[in-house]
Amino acid sequence: MLEIAPGWQLAVERGPDWLFVRLHAPETTDAEAPPLADRLWNLMQQHCVNRIVLEMDELPSLSRELIDQLAQLQQKVHESGGLVRLSGLSSESRRALAAAHVDDRLPAYANRSMAVMGHLPNKPR
Numbered sequence: 180m181l182e183i184a185p186g187w188q189l190a191v192e193r194g195p196d197w198l199f200v201r202l203h204a205p206e207t208t209d210a211e212a213p214p215l216a217d218r219l220w221n222l223m224q225q226h227c228v229n230r231i232v233l234e235m236d237e238l239p240s241l242s243r244e245l246i247d248q249l250a251q252l253q254q255k256v257h258e259s260g261g262l263v264r265l266s267g268l269s270s271e272s273r274r275a276l277a278a279a280h281v282d283d284r285l286p287a288y289a290n291r292s293m294a295v296m297g298h299l300p301n302k303p304r
Contacts, residue, residue: 187215191222198226199291201234216251229261232294236267241275250281257284264294 188203200219223231233249235241241249253263265287268276276282288294 187218189222193226193228194295196228196230197295198223198228198231199234200231201236202238204238214248214251215245216248216255219252220255223256223261229256229259230264231256231262232264232266232291234266234291235269235272238272239269241268241272243275243279246275246279246281249285250279253281253284264288264297266291266294 187205190201190203192199200222219231219233223229231252238245249263249265256263263285265276265285267290268287273282273287276285276287286294286297
């Protein structure tokens with residue numbers, strides 16, 4: 180397990196053309212810590228990939244700060260022609276993304292396989 184930003188524990192796996200990162204939330208936050216979006220972007224650069232699946236199974240909910248960081252990461256990745264996909268979000272987290280109006284830019288999938296395939300059930304293609 181890698182500690183990428185103080186408190187954030189990440190389990191990182193490399194797949195063909197994708198980086199898979201399972202997020203484990205910090206117990207406390209460090210105001211002087213580098214933003215999570217920047218740390219994830221740097222991790223993607225180190226692995227020479229522009230597609231990432233963030234596995235959120237272990238996060239019960241998404242804070243506004245985390246949603247902002249995810250949106251910032253998505254913007255950077257989008258500008259480089261890449262993709263950010265989320266998997267394993269709770270219903271509460273999905274509602275939080277929709278309330279923040281970023282659910283269209285940060286698609287959420289049930290699991291890693293569906294995220295890689297880009298298949299959203301019950302949504303027109």
